[in-house]
Amino acid sequence: MLIIKDLHARVEGKEILRGINLTINAGEVHAIMGPNGSGKSTLANVLAGNTNFEVTRGEVSFNGKDLLAMTADVRAKEGLFLSFQYPVEIPGVSMINFLKTAVNESRKYHHLKELSAGDFLKVMREKKEMVQIDSQLTNRSVNEGFSGGEKKKNEIFQMAMLEPKLAILDETDSGLDIDALRIVANGVNLLKRAENATIVVTHYQRLLDYIVPDFVHVLYKGQIVKSAGKELVFELEEKGYDWIKKELGE
Amino acid sequence: MDNQNTLLNEVAGRDYRFGFVTEIETDFIPKGLNEEVVRIISAKKEEPDFMLEFRLKAYRKWLTMKMPDWAQLKIPEIDYQEIIYYAAPRQQPKYESLDEVDPELLSTFAKLGIPLEEQKMLAGVAVDAVMDSVSVKTTFKENLAELGIIFCSFSEAVKHHPDLVQKYLGMVVPPNDNFFAALNCAVFSDGSFVYIPKGVRCPMELSTYFRINAKNTGQFERTLIIADNDSYVSYLEGCTAPMRDENQLHAAVVEIIALDRAEVKYSTVQNWYPGNKEGIGGIYNFVTKRGLCKGASSKICWNQVETGSAITWKYPSCILAGDNSVAEFNSVALTNNYQQADTGTKMIHLGKNTKSTIVSKGISAGHSSNSYRGLVRVAAKAENARNYSQCDSLLLGDHCGAHTFPYIEVGNQNSVVEHEATTSKIGEDQIFYCNQRGISTQDAIGMIVNGYAREVINKLPMEFAVEAQKLLQISLEGSVG
Numbered sequence A: 001m002l003i004i005k006d007l008h009a010r011v012e013g014k015e016i017l018r019g020i021n022l023t024i025n026a027g028e029v030h031a032i033m034g035p036n037g038s039g040k041s042t043l044a045n046v047l048a049g050n051t052n053f054e055v056t057r058g059e060v061s062f063n064g065k066d067l068l069a070m071t072a073d074v075r076a077k078e079g080l081f082l083s084f085q086y087p088v089e090i091p092g093v094s095m096i097n098f099l100k101t102a103v104n105e106s107r108k109y110h111h112l113k114e115l116s117a118g119d120f121l122k123v124m125r126e127k128k129e130m131v132q133i134d135s136q137l138t139n140r141s142v143n144e145g146f147s148g149g150e151k152k153k154n155e156i157f158q159m160a161m162l163e164p165k166l167a168i169l170d171e172t173d174s175g176l177d178i179d180a181l182r183i184v185a186n187g188v189n190l191l192k193r194a195e196n197a198t199i200v201v202t203h204y205q206r207l208l209d210y211i212v213p214d215f216v217h218v219l220y221k222g223q224i225v226k227s228a229g230k231e232l233v234f235e236l237e238e239k240g241y242d243w244i245k246k247e248l249g250e
Numbered sequence B: 001m002d003n004q005n006t007l008l009n010e011v012a013g014r015d016y017r018f019g020f021v022t023e024i025e026t027d028f029i030p031k032g033l034n035e036e037v038v039r040i041i042s043a044k045k046e047e048p049d050f051m052l053e054f055r056l057k058a059y060r061k062w063l064t065m066k067m068p069d070w071a072q073l074k075i076p077e078i079d080y081q082e083i084i085y086y087a088a089p090r091q092q093p094k095y096e097s098l099d100e101v102d103p104e105l106l107s108t109f110a111k112l113g114i115p116l117e118e119q120k121m122l123a124g125v126a127v128d129a130v131m132d133s134v135s136v137k138t139t140f141k142e143n144l145a146e147l148g149i150i151f152c153s154f155s156e157a158v159k160h161h162p163d164l165v166q167k168y169l170g171m172v173v174p175p176n177d178n179f180f181a182a183l184n185c186a187v188f189s190d191g192s193f194v195y196i197p198k199g200v201r202c203p204m205e206l207s208t209y210f211r212i213n214a215k216n217t218g219q220f221e222r223t224l225i226i227a228d229n230d231s232y233v234s235y236l237e238g239c240t241a242p243m244r245d246e247n248q249l250h251a252a253v254v255e256i257i258a259l260d261r262a263e264v265k266y267s268t269v270q271n272w273y274p275g276n277k278e279g280i281g282g283i284y285n286f287v288t289k290r291g292l293c294k295g296a297s298s299k300i301c302w303n304q305v306e307t308g309s310a311i312t313w314k315y316p317s318c319i320l321a322g323d324n325s326v327a328e329f330n331s332v333a334l335t336n337n338y339q340q341a342d343t344g345t346k347m348i349h350l351g352k353n354t355k356s357t358i359v360s361k362g363i364s365a366g367h368s369s370n371s372y373r374g375l376v377r378v379a380a381k382a383e384n385a386r387n388y389s390q391c392d393s394l395l396l397g398d399h400c401g402a403h404t405f406p407y408i409e410v411g412n413q414n415s416v417v418e419h420e421a422t423t424s425k426i427g428e429d430q431i432f433y434c435n436q437r438g439i440s441t442q443d444a445i446g447m448i449v450n451g452y453a454r455e456v457i458n459k460l461p462m463e464f465a466v467e468a469q470k471l472l473q474i475s476l477e478g479s480v481g
C-alpha cells in the first residue's frame, strides 16, 4: 500500500528526515515511536503533503501511485488521513459544513454522487455514535474552543466520516483521559478493514494495548533505527531509548 | 412651497428652458457639465420646479468644492467634463446573444448559479422572455399598494408624490454635504423611492431587482427611503452578479429616514467590475449613504458585503437623533488584485440612550489596499450613549495592506464607547488542515474567509447570504497558490 524509499526532507534548511525506508501493506498496523524531535510528526506531515517541508530525496508510492507528485488535497482524496498532533481551529466554519464539503469532495473525486444533506446527517449520526463524540461539538466551529481531548476525539470522528485507506494517527492518545483513550482506540479498531492500514505515532504502551501493532519502528534523528514486532514496545517502556542509542554507538 | 416655485422660476428663467427643447427631442446631451446640462436633465425628466432648484443649488455648490483627498486611496485624475451626464439610450442592449459576452463574466454567472434569462439581462443582452418576471413584479406592486406602500423609481416618485420627495429629499444628505453628494444632487438620473406608511410592516424584502425601471438607473443613482411611525422595511440593494457597466464613475446617494419606532434594514451586496488582474479598468464607487434615526426608538441597520469596484469610497452612516434610537453597521469589504477600498461608517449620537454597533470585517488579497475609517461621535446632550466597534482585518499574502482609522469623540461623561481591532493573516496551517481533509486550497480559502465573515453574512436576508458567500469565494479565486 505504502512504500517509502530513502525519504529525505528538510524544514527551513534543516534536514529532519534522513533516509526513511518503510513498507506498509493493507491490513497492517504500524507503530512509530521515538524520542521528542526525532521527526515523527515531520514524517506524518511530509506524507500528508505539507508544503512547509521540502522533500529533497526519495520516493513514496501509495497504492501504486506517486504520492509525492500529488497535492495535499489529492492525497487526502486518495485515502490518506492524518490525525493531527495539534488540530487547528477554524473560527466561523461549522463542523457540519466542513465535513460535508470534505466528504463530498472526496466522493466527487471518486465519481460518486454527492451526499444529500439528509443522507449526510444520517451518516454523521452513525459515526458520532461509533466514536461517542458529544453532539454539541459537531454544532460548533471546527475545533474552536475545543479542549485538547475533544480535539483529538474530533480527529477520530473525522476519520470515521472519511473512511481512509491509510490513517496516520500522530499522538492521538496524548491529552485523552482513560475513558476517552479506550473509546478512541475502540473507534479506530471498529474502522479497521482488511484493505486498510494504520500508522500509530505514540510515546506510550497504553494506546498500543488497545490498538495492537503488527510492527513497531523506532525513529531516531530522522531515520528508522530499529524495527520489530510488538514486543519492542515493552522493551522501550522498560528501558527507554538509551540502549538503542548505545547500540548505535552513541 | 409657492414661495420656492416663484423663486425657482426667476432663477430658471422660462425662455432659457425653451431654448433647449430641440436638444431635448434629440435625446442626446453632449459630454461635459455646466448649468445648462443640469437644466436639460431636469427638463427631460419633466421635473417640478423645486427639483430644478435643488439641482442647481447643488451644482453651484459643487463648483466651489474639491474632491476629498483624505482617504487612503490613489485616485487617478477624473475629468468631469469628459463624462456624459444624461444618456437615455443606455437602456438598450448592446449584444444580440450571450455568445458575444465576455466568457469570464459568463463563467462567474455560472458559478453564482444565475438563471440564463437573468444572465442575459445582467450582461446587457436583448431579452424578450422576461415577461414572467414582469408580471411577478406587477403582482408585488399591487400587494404593496394595498398596504399603502410606495415603491417606485425616483422619477415616478417625483411625478406622483412630489410632496413626499420635496419634504425629505436632502434632509439627511444635503447637497452641500460633500463633493460627490453635491455632484449627485445636481445630475442624478434616477433611483429608488420607498415610503412605508404608519404602522405598516412591509411583508416582503424590497429589492431593486423586483422593481421595474430598476436597471440602468445610471452612475448617479438616488435612493430615498422613508419609514413612517411604527413601520418596518427590509431593503436589498444591488445585485450579486458583476454588472457589466461602461461607466467608470459612480456617485450614488442613499438617504434613509426612520420616524418614531420605525425600523429600516438596508442590505447591499456590491460587486461592480473591479478591474482586471493588472488593475486596469473597473468602477470608481463614491457613495454617500446615510440614515437618520429621526424618531424616538427608531432603528437603522446597514448590512453590506462589498467585493467589487476598483476604488471604493463609502461610509454608510447613521445620525441617532431620536432618543433611544439604535443603529448598526455590519460590513464585509473584500479587496483583491489592485482594488482599493476606503470604507467604514459614522455614528453620530445626538439623542439620549442611543446605541450603535459597528462590525467591520476587511479582507485583503493580492496587491490591494483595504482601509476601515470610522467615526463615533457622542454629542454632549446624548447622555448614556453606547457604542461598540469591532474592526477586524484579514490578510491573504504579503503584498496587500490593511489600515484602520478609528475616530472617537465623546462629549459627555456617562457614555461608553468601546473599540476593538484585530489583524490576522490567513493561516497556512488552517489551509493545510482543510487540504488534509480533501478540500482544495481555493475552496479552503473560501471557507475560511466565509467563516471569518460569518457574523456579518448572518445578518443578511437568507437568499442574499447564500450569494454573498459564493461571491466571497469567487472573488478570491487565484489569489493564493
Ligand SMILES: Nc1ncnc2c1ncn2[C@@H]1O[C@H](COP(=O)(O)OP(=O)(O)OP(=O)(O)O)[C@@H](O)[C@H]1O
Pocket: A011, A012, A016, A034, A035, A036, A037, A038, A039, A040, A041, A042, A043, A052, A085
Ligand atoms: N516548522 C519548523 N520549523 C523549524 N523546525 C521544525 C519545524 N517543524 C519541525 N521542526 C524541527 O524538526 C524536528 C523534528 O520535529 P517533529 O515534530 O517531527 O518531532 P517529533 O518526533 O514529532 O517530536 P514529538 O515527539 O515531540 O512530537 C524538531 O527538531 C523540530 O524542532
Ligand SMILES: [Mg+2]
Pocket: A040, A041, A042, A085, A170, A171
Ligand atoms: Mg510530534
